[in-house]
Amino acid sequence: MIPISHYLTLGAIIFIIGSIGVLTRKNAIIILMSIELMLNGVNITLVAFSYHLADLTGQIFAIFVVAVAAGEAAVGLAIIIALFRCRATVNVDEIQLLKW
Amino acid sequence: MHQIFFWGFALLAVFSALMVITRRNVVHSALFLISTFFWVAAIYILLEAELLAAIQILVYAGAIMVLIVFTILLIHVEETKIINPWQRQRPIAILLGVFLLGEIFLILSRALFPESIAGTALQQVAQEGNTEAVGKLLYTKYLFPFEVASILLLAAMIGAIVMAKREIEK
Amino acid sequence: MVDYVWLIPFFPAVGFVINGLLGRKYIKDRSHYPGVISVGLSLLVAILVFWEVAFGRGGGDVVLYQWIIGTGLEANVGFLIDPLSAVMIMVVCGVGFLIHVYSIGYMHGDGGYYRFFAYLNLFMFSMLILVLADNYLLMFVGWEGVGLCSYLLIGFWFQKKSAADAGKKAFVVNRIGDAGFLLGLFLIYSLFGTFNFIPVFENAHILTAATATIITLCLFVGAVGKSAQIPLYVWLPDAMEGPTPVSALIHAATMVTAGVYMVARSHVLYSLSPYSMAVVALVGAFTAIFSASIGLTQNDIKRVLAYSTVSQLGYMFLACGVGAFGAAIFHLMTHAFFKALLFLGSGSVIHALQGEQDMRKMGALKPHTPRTYWTFLIASLAIAGIPPFAGFFSKDEILWQAFSSPHGSLWLWLMGVAAAGMTAFYMFRLIFLTFHGSSRVEPEVAHHIHESPNNMTIPLIILAFLSVVGGWVGIPEALGGSNQIHHFLARVLEHGAHPDPPIHSTSLEFLLMLISILVAATGIFLAYHMYIRRPELPARLAGRFPGIYQALLNKYWVDELYQYFVVNPIKRGMRFLWDLDNYIVDGAVNGTGFITVLNSRLSGIFDLYTVDGAVNSMSTLFNNGARGFRRLHTGLVHNYALAMVFGIFIFVSLYLFFI
Numbered sequence: 001m002i003p004i005s006h007y008l009t010l011g012a013i014i015f016i017i018g019s020i021g022v023l024t025r026k027n028a029i030i031i032l033m034s035i036e037l038m039l040n041g042v043n044i045t046l047v048a049f050s051y052h053l054a055d056l057t058g059q060i061f062a063i064f065v066v067a068v069a070a071g072e073a074a075v076g077l078a079i080i081i082a083l084f085r086c087r088a089t090v091n092v093d094e095i096q097l098l099k100w
Numbered sequence: 101m102h103q104i105f106f107w108g109f110a111l112l113a114v115f116s117a118l119m120v121i122t123r124r125n126v127v128h129s130a131l132f133l134i135s136t137f138f139w140v141a142a143i144y145i146l147l148e149a150e151l152l153a154a155i156q157i158l159v160y161a162g163a164i165m166v167l168i169v170f171t172i173l174l175i176h177v178e179e180t181k182i183i184n185p186w187q188r189q190r191p192i193a194i195l196l197g198v199f200l201l202g203e204i205f206l207i208l209s210r211a212l213f214p215e216s217i218a219g220t221a222l223q224q225v226a227q228e229g230n231t232e233a234v235g236k237l238l239y240t241k242y243l244f245p246f247e248v249a250s251i252l253l254l255a256a257m258i259g260a261i262v263m264a265k266r267e268i269e270k
Numbered sequence: 271m272v273d274y275v276w277l278i279p280f281f282p283a284v285g286f287v288i289n290g291l292l293g294r295k296y297i298k299d300r301s302h303y304p305g306v307i308s309v310g311l312s313l314l315v316a317i318l319v320f321w322e323v324a325f326g327r328g329g330g331d332v333v334l335y336q337w338i339i340g341t342g343l344e345a346n347v348g349f350l351i352d353p354l355s356a357v358m359i360m361v362v363c364g365v366g367f368l369i370h371v372y373s374i375g376y377m378h379g380d381g382g383y384y385r386f387f388a389y390l391n392l393f394m395f396s397m398l399i400l401v402l403a404d405n406y407l408l409m410f411v412g413w414e415g416v417g418l419c420s421y422l423l424i425g426f427w428f429q430k431k432s433a434a435d436a437g438k439k440a441f442v443v444n445r446i447g448d449a450g451f452l453l454g455l456f457l458i459y460s461l462f463g464t465f466n467f468i469p470v471f472e473n474a475h476i477l478t479a480a481t482a483t484i485i486t487l488c489l490f491v492g493a494v495g496k497s498a499q500i501p502l503y504v505w506l507p508d509a510m511e512g513p514t515p516v517s518a519l520i521h522a523a524t525m526v527t528a529g530v531y532m533v534a535r536s537h538v539l540y541s542l543s544p545y546s547m548a549v550v551a552l553v554g555a556f557t558a559i560f561s562a563s564i565g566l567t568q569n570d571i572k573r574v575l576a577y578s579t580v581s582q583l584g585y586m587f588l589a590c591g592v593g594a595f596g597a598a599i600f601h602l603m604t605h606a607f608f609k610a611l612l613f614l615g616s617g618s619v620i621h622a623l624q625g626e627q628d629m630r631k632m633g634a635l636k637p638h639t640p641r642t643y644w645t646f647l648i649a650s651l652a653i654a655g656i657p658p659f660a661g662f663f664s665k666d667e668i669l670w671q672a673f674s675s676p677h678g679s680l681w682l683w684l685m686g687v688a689a690a691g692m693t694a695f696y697m698f699r700l701i702f703l704t705f706h707g708s709s710r711v712e713p714e715v716a717h718h719i720h721e722s723p724n725n726m727t728i729p730l731i732i733l734a735f736l737s738v739v740g741g742w743v744g745i746p747e748a749l750g751g752s753n754q755i756h757h758f759l760a761r762v763l764e765h766g767a768h769p770d771p772p773i774h775s776t777s778l779e780f781l782l783m784l785i786s787i788l789v790a791a792t793g794i795f796l797a798y799h800m801y802i803r804r805p806e807l808p809a810r811l812a813g814r815f816p817g818i819y820q821a822l823l824n825k826y827w828v829d830e831l832y833q834y835f836v837v838n839p840i841k842r843g844m845r846f847l848w849d850l851d852n853y854i855v856d857g858a859v860n861g862t863g864f865i866t867v868l869n870s871r872l873s874g875i876f877d878l879y880t881v882d883g884a885v886n887s888m889s890t891l892f893n894n895g896a897r898g899f900r901r902l903h904t905g906l907v908h909n910y911a912l913a914m915v916f917g918i919f920i921f922v923s924l925y926l927f928f929i
Binding site for chain 2: 005009012018019037044047060062066068069074085
Binding site: 189192193196197199200203204206207 | 908909912915916918919922923925926
């Protein structure tokens with residue numbers, strides 16, 4: 001029997017790896033992939049609790065997370081394509097429009 | 101038996117995840133991301149969430165990854181040199197991540213979890229199977245969030261089309 | 271059962287959607303395909319339905335779906351199929367189809383071709399909803415729909431100011447009537463708790479005579495507006511600004527008869543109130559004679575027909591008012607045939623003369639446009655009431671009922687006969703001025719005169735055929751016929767149709783018939799005498815009786831009276847309110863303003879030196895501080911993300927070490 005803390009630790013590690021990816025990489029596509037990693041880490045936590053508390057709600061939430069992730073990926077990639085079209089780059093360091 | 105599988109899957113998942121964020125080549129990153137998704141799906145199966153495992157593979161590894169790979173094909177990119185001193189945040193970021201992880205370990209080590217009731221309960225699941233149980237819950241108790249999620253996906257779809265559409269030249 | 275009846279209004283609706291959405295860009299000059307085919311399909315279904323009702327005894331209430339479900343208010347979208355609505359859909363679809371075909375030729379090359387057919391189909395849809403509805407609320411939907419289409423089509427050539435104005439006039443005048451109709455609906459609902467015809471009529475006996483009178487008068491106000499009776503008839507002559515097929519379809523054959531249909535449909539309620547019946551009969555009779563007299567002197571070919579329409583509608587209301595609802599519907603049907611034919615014929619004449627509508631500039635067209643001439647002649651004989659054309663039977667039944675029915679009287683009959691004589695006169699005046707005599711056509715137009723193309727003349731011929739035989743379904747017993755339409759409609763209208771009056775003999779009916787034929791013949795003869803034999807006579811008569819002539823020519827100055835007594839007082843009232851506004855309200859406002867200005871000057875001085883000084887020093891402070899903070903604002907997403915994660919780190923630390 002694997003204790004729940006193992007699963008939670010695994011989720012935390014993947015989440016932190018994802019967030020480090022978001023913070024360090026410059027390619028917008030990789031940032032997007034890192035966000036998917038973070039979402040997966042959260043999902044592992046949700047499903048682990050669902051299993052250990054014998055409550056399906058956790059899995060339902062995980063499904064909603066997947067749905068949101070799909071939407072986020074679609075919109076994010078569309079933004080990246082639009083960005084590439086007008087800036088010819090997807091390097092987030094070269095995009096400083098927030099500073100006006 | 102469970103132990104071996106868990107440790108194997110977990111280590112592979114963490115390894116693949118590390119590879120995702122360290123590879124220079126975007127395509128390699130994407131491939132490792134797919135493998136991460138597979139190992140996470142395996143973890144779901146250990147947790148008796150078969151439907152979610154299937155969704156993980158179909159939606160993530162199937163749909164989302166195809167989208168990402170297509171985008172990589174469309175967009176030719178390479179990492180560029182650092183041009184702004186503020187961009188040198190990699191050491192800080194890694195340090196911060198490690199600290200945060202340590203704190204989470206600390207929380208987990210202090211936390212008191214309720215006695216696991218896994219396996220004993222979920223009679224319903226045992227009778228009907230995971231998929232049917234989740235489906236019933238989704239279409240009854242969580243019907244409204246479900247509808248909201250579908251609206252969200254519709255909005256995302258329209259937004260993606262509008263943004264990625266090439267402007268008609270005049 | 272006739273469950274497929276919903277197809278009848280469905281096809282024109284589809285045609286409207288197709289032409290309305292795709293017409294402008296894609297269909298363009300082929301817009302008549304969806305337009306005409308949809309109405310043709312409706313006609314086929316309407317024939318099937320009619321067959322079921324007439325011979326299969328099918329029919330009944332077909333509920334399509336529940337439209338309004340709620341506390342209290344409930345209404346269905348349902349169609350009531352009975353002889354009355356069956357006759358109406360035959361008239362609407364039949365005449366409508368012919369006019370659609372005619373429009374192909376008449377409107378050809380117009381910039382708004384697709385728009386025209388889209389509107390026409392929308393009109394057909396609304397009109398069919400109106401006549402098929404099984405409750406007052408749905409009927410009101412159709413009622414307003416046809417009003418809208420009427421507005422759109424009168425103002426079809428909206429570039430012309432007169433057309434746009436005429437459309438507005440029709441719309442506004444109809445609103446007055448619709449307000450009355452709506453009040454009637456509210457009363458019905460508050461008394462019966464439902465809009466459906468069947469329960470309302472079954473429970474009609476709960477009404478007292480007073481409430482029945484109020485309801486029926488309210489409904490009649492609506493009918494007066496829609497069917498152009500005194501005093502709300504003024505919009506119909508102006509409506510002739512629209513294209514001629516529109517005048518034929520909407521302002522002669524179908525829409526304007528909606529009021530008659532509605533009164534006939536509500537005959538159960540009307541029968542409860544002798545007072546309302548008298549009002550309906552009087553308004554009808556008076557309108558008939560009044561507008562016929564205006565028609566005597568008009569020079570615009572379409573206006574003559576418009577006044578004639580008003581007059582014939584008066585006949586129908588006269589019939590309703592004396593309790594002869596069947597006769598009213600019979601006349602409605604024959605009138606649809608011959609009046610549509612007259613309008614289409616006049617359209618053909620106008621087409622031949624390139625838009626000329628003034629009869630003083632026509633004449634001697636008979637050799638150039640033979641088909642138009644002969645069909646027009648048939649229609650004129652029909653409207654004048656010459657046997658065996660259709661108009662004779664329907665008009666004569668009305669006159670006979672006006673005389674013999676318990677609600678009728680000698681005076682009503684006399685008014686009807688006088689109007690009939692005038693009708694014969696002005697119709698043949700029109701014919702002689704247009705087709706006979708000497709040509710007064712402008713020379714540059716003269717050598718372009720040509721007969722209209724086949725797709726315009728064939729509908730004329732079919733309508734002419736119907737104008738001849740259309741009356742034969744109602745040959746009275748006195749002439750050895752069986753009056754089939756009367757018995758057919760009696761299945762619905764038996765409640766209101768009065769029992770056969772035994773007091774009057776058949777010979778009396780013969781005598782009255784003979785008198786009306788003689789009067790009509792006199793009218794024709796007078797027209798012949800004045801416009802063919804002695805063409806100088808009309809001018810001399812006009813000179814002899816200038817007062818009467820001017821009154822008729824200027825339509826009794828009714829428009830001017832309305833302008834003077836209704837529009838101007840409203841304008842003057844508005845003017846007064848404006849003055850009130852200008853001097854008193856504005857004065858107060860301006861005075862307040864002046865005081866405020868004075869006050870603010872004083873405060874301004876205070877502001878400038880004391881307050882501004884404080885504010886400026888504050889802003890200098892912020893400006894200098896911000897210069898330092900700006901450095902932090904790098905614009906790099908990474909930095910912001912890092913800050914966020916750092917924030918999470920801080921909060922987790924707080925949780926760990928301090929709580």
